[in-house]
Amino acid sequence: xxxxxxxxxxxxxxxxxxxxxxxxxxxxxxxxxxxxxxxxxxxxxxxxxxxxxxxxxxxxxxxxxxxxxxxxxxxxxxxxxxxxxxxxxxxxxxxxxxxxxxxxxxxxxxxxxxxxxxxxxxxxxxxxxxxxxxxxxxxxxxxxxxxxxxxxxxxxxxxxxxxxxxxxxxxxxxxxxxxxxxxxxxxxxxxxxxxxxxxxxxxxxxxxxxxxxxxxxxxxxxxxxxxxxxxxxxxxxxxxxxxxxxxx
Amino acid sequence: xxxxxxxxxxxxxxxxxxxxxxxxxxxxxxxxxxxxxxxxxxxxxxxxxxxxxxxxxxxxxxxxxxxxxxxxxxxxxxxxxxxxxxxxxxxxxxxxxxxxxxxxxxxxxxxxxxxxxxxxxxxxxxxxxxxxxxxxxxxxxxxxxxxxxxxxxxxxxxxxxxxxxxxxxxxxxxxxxxxxxxxxxxxxxxxxxxxxxxxxxxxxxxxxxxxxxxxxxxxxxxxxxxxxxxxxxxxxxxxxxxxxxxxxxxxxxxxxxxxxxxxxxxxxxxxxxxxxxxxxxxxxxxxxxxxxxxxxxxxxxxxxxxxxxxxxxxxxxxxxxxxxxxxxxxxxxxxxxxxxxxxxxxxxxxxxxxxxxxxxxxxxxxxxxxxxxxxxxxxxxxxxxx
Numbered sequence: 001x002x003x004x005x006x007x008x009x010x011x012x013x014x015x016x017x018x019x020x021x022x023x024x025x026x027x028x029x030x031x032x033x034x035x036x037x038x039x040x041x042x043x044x045x046x047x048x049x050x051x052x053x054x055x056x057x058x059x060x061x062x063x064x065x066x067x068x069x070x071x072x073x074x075x076x077x078x079x080x081x082x083x084x085x086x087x088x089x090x091x092x093x094x095x096x097x098x099x100x101x102x103x104x105x106x107x108x109x110x111x112x113x114x115x116x117x118x119x120x121x122x123x124x125x126x127x128x129x130x131x132x133x134x135x136x137x138x139x140x141x142x143x144x145x146x147x148x149x150x151x152x153x154x155x156x157x158x159x160x161x162x163x164x165x166x167x168x169x170x171x172x173x174x175x176x177x178x179x180x181x182x183x184x185x186x187x188x189x190x191x192x193x194x195x196x197x198x199x200x201x202x203x204x205x206x207x208x209x210x211x212x213x214x215x216x217x218x219x220x221x222x223x224x225x226x227x228x229x230x231x232x233x234x235x236x237x238x239x240x241x242x243x244x245x246x247x248x
Numbered sequence: 249x250x251x252x253x254x255x256x257x258x259x260x261x262x263x264x265x266x267x268x269x270x271x272x273x274x275x276x277x278x279x280x281x282x283x284x285x286x287x288x289x290x291x292x293x294x295x296x297x298x299x300x301x302x303x304x305x306x307x308x309x310x311x312x313x314x315x316x317x318x319x320x321x322x323x324x325x326x327x328x329x330x331x332x333x334x335x336x337x338x339x340x341x342x343x344x345x346x347x348x349x350x351x352x353x354x355x356x357x358x359x360x361x362x363x364x365x366x367x368x369x370x371x372x373x374x375x376x377x378x379x380x381x382x383x384x385x386x387x388x389x390x391x392x393x394x395x396x397x398x399x400x401x402x403x404x405x406x407x408x409x410x411x412x413x414x415x416x417x418x419x420x421x422x423x424x425x426x427x428x429x430x431x432x433x434x435x436x437x438x439x440x441x442x443x444x445x446x447x448x449x450x451x452x453x454x455x456x457x458x459x460x461x462x463x464x465x466x467x468x469x470x471x472x473x474x475x476x477x478x479x480x481x482x483x484x485x486x487x488x489x490x491x492x493x494x495x496x497x498x499x500x501x502x503x504x505x506x507x508x509x510x511x512x513x514x515x516x517x518x519x520x521x522x523x524x525x526x527x528x529x530x531x532x533x534x535x536x537x538x539x540x541x542x543x544x545x546x547x548x549x550x551x552x553x554x555x556x557x558x559x560x561x562x563x564x565x566x567x568x569x570x571x572x573x574x575x576x577x578x579x580x581x582x583x584x585x586x587x588x589x590x591x592x593x594x595x596x597x598x599x600x601x602x603x604x605x606x607x608x609x610x611x612x613x614x615x616x617x618x619x620x621x622x623x624x625x626x627x628x629x630x631x632x633x634x
Contacts, residue, residue, distance in 0.1 A: 017331065055425040074428050081422040090276060090419045091474045100416050104427035109409050136474040152423075 003030040005066075006160055006191040007052060012061035014044070014051050021047045023215050025061070029193065033208035034186040036196040036222075040235055043213040045195040046082065049162050053079055065160065074104060078158035080149045082165050088138045094148050095133040098123055101155035123151035128177060143174030150178055160191045167198065179205050202226055252377040257495055259376055259393050260509070263449045264461050264487030266400040269407055270442045271462030272480050275470060276418050281336065282321060282439070283462040285343035287446045287455040289320040291350025294447065299357065310395075310447050317443025318436065320346060373452045373505050392452045399448040403441050407480070414438070415476060457506040461487055464513040471524040490516060541583065542626060544572070548580045549589060549607045552599050561597045587630055602629070 007029040014022040022044040029035060037045050050056045052063050054070045065073035078101070101123070102116040124130045127147040132140060140148065146166055153161055161182075167175050182192050186207075196202065202209060202222060209226050211217035211234040218230045274280055293316030297309030320342055327338040373392075381388040388394070407414070417424040417431040424431045442462070449458045465483035473479050494509030501508065522529050551570055552561055560569060567577040581597075584590045589603035599607065606629045613622045 050422070053426045055422055071428070074426070077426070079423060079426040081420060085422055086420045087276075087278075091470065091476045091479050092415075092419065093474070097419070100420070100423065103412055103416055103429070106412070108413065108429075111412060138474075 003032070005029070006031040007193075008064045008067075009052070010062050010064075012048075012051060012063065013059045014047050014056060015059045020059075020214065022051065022058075025212075025216050027210060027216055027219055029191065029210075029219075030208070031191050032186060032189055034182060034192045034194075034206050035208035035210060036194050036202050036206040037210045037212055038196055038199060038202065038234070039212035039217075043234075045212055046164050048212065049079070049164055049193070049195060053077065053162065076159040078153040078156035078161050080153045080161070080163040080166060083142065083146055083149060083168065085164075088140075088145060090137065092137060093133065094129060094135050094137060094140065094144075095120055095124065097137060097148050098151045098155055101152035104156060119155050119157075120151070123154040124148075126154060126181065127151045141171070143170040146170045146174060146178065150181060154181075158190070161185060161193065163192070163194045165195050165197060167196070199231070253495075253499075255377045255390055255393060256373055256505070257492055259373060259390065259396060259452050260491035260495060260505070261488040262393070262396045262400050263453055263458075264465070264491045265484040266396055266403060266445045267449060267458060267461035268465045268483040268487045269403055269480060270438060270445055272466040272469075272476075272483050273414060273418055273438055274442065274462060275466040276476075277438075280463045280467075281339050282324070283442060283446070284459045285320050285324065285339045286317040286439075286443050287450065287458045289343040289346030289350075290314075290317045290443065290447055290450070291347050291455075292316055292353060293350075294450070295350050295353040295357075299353075310444060313447040314440060314443040316346065317446060318439055321436075321439045372454075376452050392448075396448045396452065399444055403445060406437070406441060410434070410437070453506050453509075457510050460510040460513050464510075464517050465490075468517045468520040471520050471527045486516060487513075541579065542630075544576060544580050545583055545589075546607075546610055548584065549599065549603060550611070552590065552597055553604065553607045558596045563592060563595045563597060566597065589629075 009027040012025040098120040209222045210219040213234050217234045218225050290313040293313035297312035323342045324338045328335050376392045381391045417434040421431040446458050465486040469479050469482045490512045494512040498505040498508040
């Protein structure tokens with residue numbers, strides 16, 4: 001069966017201060033998958049997302065979104081950065097953060113109005129955060145903050161969702177709620193790409209997986225390629241003991 | 249009040265507002281020190297501009313000084329990017345060098361004109377009303393009033409136009425970039441506005457007060473509000489308030505206006521720091537004290553619940569069992585009693601049904617890590633707090 005390709009990455013190399021973080025990555029992500037990117041610390045997982053989203057400039061190579069450069073396809077993409085990448089003491093409310101998801105469709109200068117507010121409230125409702133809409137964001141728990149970030153992405157009503165470690169520092173209930181929403185997105189035909197740390201939950205949560213450690217190790221359906229061979233290639237020889245010792 | 253006095257207060261108020269607006273974003277971006285760097289390193293730009301035009305209010309001077317201000321930011325970021333030093337060190341490396349170039353230029357070439365280091369550092373707003381703009385023989389008012397008025401109008405317009413972009417780029421640069429809002433462009437836009445404002449303000453109030461006007465109102469209001477728009481409006485108002493109060497203190501003490509305003513701003517921050525309802529020192533201190541008492545109370549109730557034997561629950565021995573000071577022991581006992589959590593019969597303490605329920609719930613919430621529910625039962629059970 002021929003699947004449509006959502007993201008095509010060709011020969012992508014990214015370097016910080018002359019040290020390659022990603023090396024010659026070729027990767028095709030089919031439309032409609034719920035994909036985990038896994039790899040050890042420093043493997044370049046977040047960097048890969050940022051390079052796709054044009055947040056950092058690659059040294060070489062190209063990325064296309066449905067066959068066109070990202071700059072022309074912004075409307076199709078929503079991004080959830082790591083929770084720790086922002087200052088939660090910023091003077092604003094949960095609703096206002098979710099509203100920021102609508103800024104992309106508004107473009108420069110135009111201000112959000114009632115339509116945008118309605119969209120934001122709907123997204124808050126979906127992630128179960130409606131009662132907290134006027135809460136100052138520093139007064140939310142880690143799990144609630146992550147839900148707010150997810151709501152902000154939902155508001156963008158994109159075709160492709162990128163999430164950088166959405167399960168980090170969240171409680172079990174929130175983790176279940178988030179994966180539920182991601183599965184619903186996939187059912188609706190969206191493509192969801194998640195930087196993920198917990199190897200044990202990969203088969204349960206995802207249907208597609210990419211192993212990354214500076215180079216691309218493997219990519220494909222979880223059922224076919226999520227095996228000891230690829231885990232060893234990605235994490236080194238001791239991945240099994242590392243899992244049992246809880247290091248990964 | 250004379251016309252000159254009124255004009256000085258208007259100039260000061262406009263400067264206060266013009267500085268507070270970019271100041272809010274500098275504080276939120278943790279870049280407060282950059283304003284200090286800019287305010288000093290614009291000196292060589294001002295001096296060069298002054299040599300060319302011989303006029304402190306000339307637009308060319310603003311352009312030159314703004315360029316050196318932005319150059320400072322570029323240099324600081326460049327040095328920081330080498331990874332050899334951290335940002336604060338990079339700032340410390342750049343601005344003294346730039347400033348001293350300005351100092352040397354003045355000493356060598358401008359010995360006999362109205363431009364000296366004191367004027368740059370402290371300014372002298374008292375002279376502002378004497379330097380007037382005459383148009384076709386008509387008195388249009390002080391030049392610095394026009395200059396700062398123009399800068400303020402431009403920066404308010406920019407703020408209104410790009411409020412949403414500034415907000416998202418400040419809160420989450422990654423999201424802003426992915427949405428196409430070029431956070432780097434917004435960053436340099438803000439740096440340019442900060443530089444222009446500093447140049448426009450320094451003539452009236454000097455480099456030091458520029459820093460105070462940019463940072464102190466924003467830092468104070470940050471402790472008082474959770475709303476960015478309110479933070480902008482109240483910071484501006486606080487700056488205006490400090491200007492007018494500071495002006496009159498200087499008037500009656502016959503002291504430097506810039507000095508008294510900076511002092512008033514410092515005192516205002518101190519008051520906010522002490523008395524802010526949520527984040528202030530006193531409120532925090534009270535909260536921590538209350539939490540300590542509540543934890544002590546829970547420990548006490550657990551002890552009572554855990555021990556059947558009467559000797560462990562005897563009022564006179566409780567103190568040594570839990571190893572508390574008699575002051576704390578008495579306080580907890582009194583609180584538990586007031587809240588009907590315990591009864592004391594023949595000097596032996598027992599839990600009431602309410603006390604037992606509270607202890608059970610608290611234990612299960614603590615072991616399940618349910619902080620929100622734990623706060624909830626406190627609300628339900630405590631009538632009196634320590």
